[in-house]
Amino acid sequence: MSTNSRFAVAVHVLSLMAWSGEEPLKSEQVAESVNTNPVVIRRILKELAEAGLVVSQTGSLGGSRLANDPSKTTLLDVYQALECGGVFSLHRAPPSRDCPVGVNIETVLGDVLLEVDSAVERVLENITINDVVRRLKPCGAALASKPIEKNGKRKHYDQKQIALPELRAAAKSRGNGSSELRK
Amino acid sequence: MSTNSRFAVAVHVLSLMAWSGEEPLKSEQVAESVNTNPVVIRRILKELAEAGLVVSQTGSLGGSRLANDPSKTTLLDVYQALECGGVFSLHRAPPSRDCPVGVNIETVLGDVLLEVDSAVERVLENITINDVVRRLKPCGAALASKPIEKNGKRKHYDQKQIALPELRAAAKSRGNGSSELRK
DNA sequence: AAATTTGTAACTATAATGGTTACAAAAAGG
DNA sequence: CCTTTTTGTAACCATTATAGTTACAAATTT
Numbered sequence: 001m002s003t004n005s006r007f008a009v010a011v012h013v014l015s016l017m018a019w020s021g022e023e024p025l026k027s028e029q030v031a032e033s034v035n036t037n038p039v040v041i042r043r044i045l046k047e048l049a050e051a052g053l054v055v056s057q058t059g060s061l062g063g064s065r066l067a068n069d070p071s072k073t074t075l076l077d078v079y080q081a082l083e084c085g086g087v088f089s090l091h092r093a094p095p096s097r098d099c100p101v102g103v104n105i106e107t108v109l110g111d112v113l114l115e116v117d118s119a120v121e122r123v124l125e126n127i128t129i130n131d132v133v134r135r136l137k138p139c140g141a142a143l144a145s146k147p148i149e150k151n152g153k154r155k156h157y158d159q160k161q162i163a164l165p166e167l168r169a170a171a172k173s174r175g176n177g178s179s180e181l182r183k
Numbered sequence: 184m185s186t187n188s189r190f191a192v193a194v195h196v197l198s199l200m201a202w203s204g205e206e207p208l209k210s211e212q213v214a215e216s217v218n219t220n221p222v223v224i225r226r227i228l229k230e231l232a233e234a235g236l237v238v239s240q241t242g243s244l245g246g247s248r249l250a251n252d253p254s255k256t257t258l259l260d261v262y263q264a265l266e267c268g269g270v271f272s273l274h275r276a277p278p279s280r281d282c283p284v285g286v287n288i289e290t291v292l293g294d295v296l297l298e299v300d301s302a303v304e305r306v307l308e309n310i311t312i313n314d315v316v317r318r319l320k321p322c323g324a325a326l327a328s329k330p331i332e333k334n335g336k337r338k339h340y341d342q343k344q345i346a347l348p349e350l351r352a353a354a355k356s357r358g359n360g361s362s363e364l365r366k
Numbered sequence: 367a368a369a370t371t372t373g374t375a376a377c378t379a380t381a382a383t384g385g386t387t388a389c390a391a392a393a394a395g396g
Numbered sequence: 397c398c399t400t401t402t403t404g405t406a407a408c409c410a411t412t413a414t415a416g417t418t419a420c421a422a423a424t425t426t
Contacts, residue, residue, distance in 0.1 A: 371422100371424080372421105373422075375418105377416105379415080380413100381413090382412085383413105384410085388408105389406090392402085393402085393403095394399100396400095
């Protein structure tokens with residue numbers, strides 16, 4: 001199981017920046033919205049900067065902002081920036097070379113992995129940060145007046161991660177076709 | 184990154200059984216081919232048995248064998264049997280409810296995740312264990328005479344896992360279109 | 367009854383991720 | 397030039413998933 005939320009956080013961060021326009025955001029502000037520590041944000045920001053998706057600046061008027069038009073940045077760009085690796089991994093230690101199955105299973109599984117990964121990529125390359133923000137707007141509009149909370153050190157909610165079965169149920173009850181994301 | 188090879192091992196195990204026909208395989212033999220510990224194999228076998236993909240039996244003539252026709256078992260069945268979870272995860276702690284982005288990003292990302300996961304599933308459900316074994320045969324044929332090594336306690340190779348970039352390069356040099364796997 | 371094999375618990379190791387503190391370096395403004 | 401602010405980054409700890417290992421009870425065959 002991919003127990004890592006780096007991709008989700010990265011998309012969140014970029015969406016925040018797209019929402020906020022040109023004004024650079026401080027890692028502190030972003031961390032507030034994401035509900036995590038500023039250093040965690042800066043680590044992800046660093047990878048996004050290396051991929052040319054954001055630009056950051058130190059100093060009193062510093063912060064980070066998008067490097068490109070959010071309608072040009074796809075979720076595949078984000079996925080690749082984080083080097084998330086493939087959907088599954090091959091054998092840890094190479095299988096037996098003396099077994100007719102073991103000697104070739106890695107090659108076959110490697111082909112399967114490439115096919116799976118490219119299916120993932122085909123989905124992600126068709127969704128932009130702009131699409132995400134657009135999907136956000138209908139529901140966030142009511143709060144649009146107060147962009148980002150800046151109050152004191154509120155700690156994490158300490159709530160469990162949202163599980164897949166719940167997600168499926170929630171999406172189904174909203175009646176979500178797969179084409180809802182774009183347009 | 185999905186640093187877990189359980190799916191690869193499970194497919195390996197089922198392919199071994201398909202290769203070997205009706206005869207039950209011992210976890211020791213399977214572990215030999217996979218190059219790991221028998222208990223690791225039994226743990227995975229347990230999940231596959233719970234999903235109805237294999238049957239096991241204790242005792243001196245015991246072992247495990249396929250429960251169904253290998254042309255009926257798809258890689259999606261295997262993937263689901265192992266409850267691999269999704270390709271990525273959502274936020275660990277829920278984002279700020281006071282931020283217009285935070286308040287709805289989970290819903291949007293949940294939709295993306297469902298779309299990505301179903302793309303993965305559409306690939307996996309079209310590849311059967313039989314397809315994998317068929318892909319195996321051309322290369323394993325030379326070794327077909329000695330099915331599974333049974334020699335003494337040889338230890339692991341301790342070699343690094345095969346990385347994605349190498350895989351892509353290798354597949355490209357073999358000229359692999361995505362349709363090679365079936366038929 | 368003896369031998370064999372699975373089922374399973376218990377423990378350890380390893381690696382990825384995430385959270386936290388601390389501080390140097392860069393930038394802005396007086 | 398000094399102060400303030402913020403990023404960049406190192407260092408450390410906690411948590412979790414996976415994997416490897418040993419050990420042994422339960423089941424099955426002979």
